[in-house]
Amino acid sequence: MIPEIGYFALVLAMALSLLLCIFPLWGAYSGNLRLMRAAPSLALGQCLFVIFSFCILIYITLTDDFTVSYVAQNSSSTLPWYYKVTSTWGGHEGAILLWLVMQSTWTALVAMMSKSLPWVLRARVLGVLGFLGVGFMLYTLWMSSPFERLLPYYPVEGRDLNPLLQDPGMIIHPPLLYMGYVGLSVSFAFAIAALMTGKLDNTWAKWSRPWTMAAWAFLSLGITIGSWWAYSELGWGGWWFWDPVENASLMPWLVATALLHSLSVTEKRGVFKSWTVLLAITAFSLCLLGTFIVRSGIIVSVHAFATDPDRGLYILAFLALVVGGSLTLYALRVSEVKSEGRYQFASREVSLWLNNIFLVVAMLIVLLGTLLPMIHKELGLGAISIGVPFFNKMFSILIVPFALLLGIGPMLRWKQNKLNTLFPKWTINVVLAIIITAAWLFGGYDHVAPLTFMGTALAVWIFLATATDLLQKVASQATIPEGIKRLGLSYWAMVLGHIGLGFVIAGVTLTSAYSVERSVSMKPGEIATLNEYEYRFEGVNVISGPNYSGHAGEVTVLKEGKKVVLLHAEKRRYNVGMQFMTEAAIDDGFFRDLYLALGEELNNGAWALRIYHKPYVRWMWLGGLLISFAGFIVLADKRYRRSSRTRSSEAVA
The missing domain is CATH 2.40.128 (Lipocalin)
Known part of the structure; x- marks a missing residue:
């Protein structure tokens, strides 16, 4: 009876999600404030029912109810209790339910924490999130229910959790990764809502930024812990092997990183508006694509879940509907979008835009290397392999201009700069980076390859450029304590994130060369x-x-x-x-x-x-942790949150 209660709770959540999809969108269209005001209650209700359903799954797993097919296939009576909890997302059906928990939680948080938004925009954001919830709840109830029974014949013992997943990393890695994955649906919802209203001004970027930052931080942390898990658990000493499922999480992270920087430019300077919206659509679309890759059965991987082609077909159809619908709306509205600010080539805007381009190109390289072998095989053209050398070579090329711009960007001002005042600082940092790298590598190793020297020098360049910018900003104030105080948490987060990337580049370069x-x-x-x-x-x-x-x-x-x-x-x-x-x-x-x-x-x-x-090798994960924590530090910045509330109140007025 208890598993049926869990299923029934999902049915109720599905009903509320359907109402959340219909009522606020119709209310925003017709101007019916009562329908729009119903959205927060519906969002909270669906969240409570989904969480209750997930708690039921945890309970029947902990009590070894092997009459339930999912429990029998992914747990056993001898499994430690903490891995029994892990088993609730260790299989396909449970992982989808965890996705729903994250989806409904994000939706409820948006409903509760966006009270200063205009009702029309708030209703449309929640309506889009409700539509996404309907899609995944229908998938769960129809094809992936974790509450199916094996009655009247059921095993007396379960098959146990996959030993690969019986690791502390798997207790926290999937929830964090899903928090990031699903969190990008909020950025997507804000972008679609802005397209619906036709008001792609600076304010929507301001509202969307904190949610995007939170999702990006969780996704960064999830990827970092996943890399550490692969290193510590698989027993071959590797930390990343360009597996299609690993790539599925990297692609939205690359685009989300570009989106964060683009949102900043759109908010502060009123430019890149259409590009920012497109990035928001692309980031979440890649999350859906990653879900399709993992759950369609088209690949074989230690990370992959389902092998049922019908499930993959459903996700592919839902992906086509979401991407096709959003891009159609984008095409209809993009002609109305006009940038407000003006800038010259030597400006922070151009620096951020170029790094956006490099990030998107990196994503396209990963996308090509991941999908081309699959497509080639499905078309009956035989098997081809795009492996580690391809990805390593392409990323080695892209990282050079990206890292150089990363060091230059913070020193640039908005609109325009006099380069003759900046060249001396850049030149000094380049020379110092070469000297430090030479002393470091030639003093510790007999052989130094050109690529190893280049990668290490880029990391040192990022450290030096970040330190130079920090010292310059602190020295511009009357006293050092005053200069530090004026910087704010957002700036310190940027410093931490850039230093983290420097550690990642150095760690990848050195452990690859000298392991x-x-x-x-x-x-x-x-x-x-x-x-x-x-x-x-x-x-x-x-x-x-x-x-x-x-x-x-x-x-x-x-x-x-x-x-x-x-x-x-x-x-x-x-x-x-x-x-x-x-x-x-x-x-x-x-x-x-x-x-x-x-x-x-x-x-x-x-x-x-x-x-x-x-x-x-630890420098990679140290860098990943610093990058992740940088995102959380931004969210803790009171000026950041106060600015967001102020801008929202101004928009309402």
């Missing part, structure tokens, strides 16, 4: 050497966990005869599904990681081991 690995066969007491470290194999112990058994290899790491760390690398066999998993042992550090994976038992008591030395 080394060695596969060895070792008996207890034997020693293998990699770089300046010695690895002494101590032996293997039998281990037993709540739902697995296996072996743990112990390796003592020595440097110059002194013990550094004792590593425990595990080879697990999960009892229910009889699946084997490698749990790598990692000694993490700011400048390097020591990474150890236990392989199979060989003859004569020897074991296969893989040893990795990965310099600066």
Whole structure:
């Protein structure tokens, strides 16, 4: 009976979502204020019912109700309780329900926190979000219900959660990623509502910006943690391998990054209006495309969920409806959009626009590399591979002008600049970047490839340019404390975000160039050497966990005869599904990681081991965290929020 209650709650949420789609949009069209005022209550109601339904799914999972098909396929009685909770989004149906939780939560937040918006715009934003909710709720109830029963015949034990997902990273990675994915629907809704009203002025950009910033911050954090999960859990020492599902999250992030900067220009200078709207439409469209890639069954991946082509066909049809409808509306309204501000080539506007172009080109490269092999195969033309070398080469080319502009942009003023006053600063930073990079790399490594030098120099350039701009702004005030106080959280967030990107570029460059690995066969007491470290194999112990058994290899790491760390690398066999998993042992550090994976038992008591030395790999995730936190810091800026409320009140007046 309890699973049926969860399903019925979704039905009620679907009914409220349908009303949310109809009432406010009709009210905005006809001028009926009563219908528009119903929107916030409908949004809150659908959110409560969806969350209640999700709580039901968690309950039946925790109580091992294997009469429910989803629980039987994704959980087991021996699974630890925290992974039972994780299993509620570890399969296709539960992941879609989690999407609905995020969708309805964002909709309710917009309803409650946008009271200063004009009712016509507020109603249309909530109506668009209601339409999106209808699409996904219909998909859930019709094709992807997590509450289907197996009665009268059901298993006494579940199949267990995929061992790959039994990792702390998977407890937080999907919710954060979905918060970002679905959060971009709010930016999309504001853009469509602005197109409906025909008022693409600066104010809609101001209203949309905080929501876009929040979604981007969550998406950044989700991608960062997903990369860390791949590194720590998959056992091969990699952190990103251009998997189609990884690309599915990267594409909307690239466009959302462009959208954030474009919204800033539209709000402050009244330019790039049509471009900003197009970016908002594109960002959410790419989220839907990513959902199609993951859930259509057209790819095979450790991240992919569904293999039912009917489900993929539904998402493809919904994607076509959303993208086609929004682009049609855009085409009808774009001729009415006119930019207000004027600017010259040497201006911050042009710098931000060029970086927008580079970000969009990067997205198109990822899109091409992801979809072309699929399309080629579906057309019966055979299998083609677009792999890591293609993506690495193309991004190596794009990152050069992008990073250079990133360092130049904050120093530029709006409208126009006198370049002769800026060239000395830029020249000094370039020279310093080359000197510092040369001292860093040639002082620590025997061989320095040109691409490695270039990537490291770009990271150093970003650090220096950011520091130069910060010092210049602080020094322009009477005292240093006054200068720091006047900058505000938004500026500090920009500094943090740019420094974070510098760490990412340096980490990717250096760990790609100087990571080394060695596969060895070792008996207890034997020693293998990699770089300046010695690895002494101590032996293997039998281990037993709540739902697995296996072996743990112990390796003592020595440097110059002194013990550094004792590593425990595990080879697990999960009892229910009889699946084997490698749990790598990692000694993490700011400048390097020591990474150890236990392989199979060989003859004569020897074991296969893989040893990795990965310099600066942590810098990538440090940079990702800094970038993510930069977004949250902006949202904490009182001046940012007060400005938004003031602008909204002015619009109402």
